[in-house]
Amino acid sequence: MAVSVPKGLEIRIFELLGRLKWLTDLRWLATIGVIAVVEFSLIALKVNLSRGPLYTCIFIMAAGNLVFVYLVKRLFTQSQSGTGAIEFRAERAQLIANAQTVFDLAVLTALLHYAGGIDNPFNFYYIFHIVIASMLLEPFHCYMQAALASALYSGLIILEHFNVLSRYNIFETAICPLGFLKTAGAAAAFTTTMIITAYITTSISQRLRLKENLLLETNMKLVDLDAKKSEFVMVVAHELKSPLGTIQFMLKSLTGGYSGATVDDKAKEQIAKVETRAAGLLKLVTDLLDLSKIKTGFGAKEFKKVSLVEKLKKAVETMNVQAKAASVTISETIDGKDEDFIIDGDAEYLDNVIINVISNAVKYNHKDGTVVISLERKGGTVVFKCKDSGIGIPKEEQHLIFEEFHRTSISKKHTTNGTGVGMAITKKIVEYHNGTISIDSEPGRGSEFTITFPVNNQRKQNDQL
Structure with a gap:
């Protein structure tokens, strides 16, 4: 016997997998963007960046993304059916979402460290990572990821402050004045963060509006169908009530001797059973008729x-x-x-x-x-x-x-x-x-x-x- 799977659960899994795939695509863009920024800073601005550690982070980002692409694709192509299999996919999807967020926060922290540490203005990027986490994770897990982001950045500040980690001063050899470079970097970091955050939030709101419109349309259809159902039940109940009343009257005539026919005791006993059933059916029809009248408003009366x-x-x-x-x-x-x-x-x-x-x-x-x-x-x-x-x-x-x-x-x-x-x-x-x-x-x-x-x-x- 096939086990029915709740439609809502299937839809949620499909949406979550779609977002995970979107995140892996976004990570490829981020990888290309980091490479472009590193090369522009080194060649055009003469910023003191160390290629080795940064490209190691970029390689880890790309390799990790390949793993996540494989895992998400595998979840997409799994063909198991049934509630148990769907719930397993949901748990795996949540696990992958948590792992991706932890991975991204760790890579971001490493990139910030090798690209100026606490002096790097791109620490704003922690914000949209948490925004993405809110799209993928349960509320509790999202708060945990926010706590992890705070711990990573706070730890970076403390370790660099006490020289446990070496500080990479990226501004010493820059061709631009130090103040201008820091100001421009902060402006660029803030602007890109706002653009990315706006893109993420608008994509969420658009999907929500689409779902809201779909729900409203579905609700209107259901209300219309319910009204038609009530009218149909009322018509059918009304058509059944008269013949059932007639049947009940004829049965009473037989048992009461009003019909002129002779009915022995055994026949009366059988007729009484039929009469009881007819009375029960008439009660059901009457209840359905009353309910339909009330729901459709046809039963409204002056008090x-x-x-x-x-x-x-x-x-x-x-x-x-x-x-x-x-x-x-x-x-x-x-x-x-x-x-x-x-x-x-x-x-x-x-x-x-x-x-x-x-x-x-x-x-x-x-x-x-x-x-x-x-x-x-x-x-x-x-x-x-x-x-x-x-x-x-x-x-x-x-x-x-x-x-x-x-x-x-x-x-x-x-x-x-x-x-x-x-x-x-x-x-x-x-x-x-x-x-x-x-x-x-x-x-x-x-x-x-x-x-x-x-x-x-x-x-x-x-x-x-």
Whole structure:
């Protein structure tokens, strides 16, 4: 069986390898540039440079670059697939990136030493080496490379100051005045550093802008596809709801004797099973229809005054049948007068919220379990709580229960029934009413859902969900 590899990981490796190759190309240019500067300084400016040590550094730079070219090319051409192989390539790429940065800093320090040491104005080049490191390395490794650069240059200063390393005075035999040469060198070093840094940073920003535009375009396409999917689901669910309702009605007619046909007990038992399945399918279709309406905005309605006390009592009365069948006891507490719990909202949607929460509390409860429901007024807010003694929800999964089609690992073991959209609908409706919903749960000890609704909450019919 093939192991799927995360696309993001593959893209990151490809980008890193591309940057490593770019760095090896840049090092060839740097090698040519160093040779040109050395020869110009020796021939034209008569600067006191020692060819031997400098060309040794240049040779080491070129030889090292050949090794890095080989290693990067080898990583590019590796054909292993699978997450393990990709992660191995990622580790090797990071190792090569770190090695290249250390190598460059060491060669730069040696070149500076043999080309004037602390008097050489090209110490600015440490800066863009760290900029390059930030493109290739993880933040921690980049800071470590910056610390290494500081240590190398500080060490060079100390060793030359105490004459542990010989100082190469490159300005003694120059044909230009000493002050002019130092000033021109500092200006050249600063200018080239700024140009190289600008080139590196603009190349980064251009890639980032390109990715940002690509992400925006992809996001717009995904939003459009999601809207089309929701509309399609709504149409299909609507088309299925009517025939399913008819099937359910016909089954009830058969078992109730209203059709005029004689049905024996065994047939009634089979029809009852079909009726249960049809009811479950109708519930799924209804949930999908509600979810699609909410997501597409077709369910937006004008708010009116709604009594949460009436809604709660009606929901408890409805759910008591299911609760008794599951040997679960429902109790309710209303802390205040009925008029304290009249809010602005949509009656049908609020029914949906209360029924969904209580239904889950009953469904995922234990035998002889309890469901405790309460209403409380706090200033301009009504607080609805539903606490059960059921199976509970693991901490790491609690933030997922409000996502569409998600069912927790414990709920799947407890019952195979469930669509995973009920709480997603509940959350969207609560937020549509400018309310909040939260959960406090622990496996084996039950769950407590807390929902708050503002009392005054006007909304017009054309407002989107």
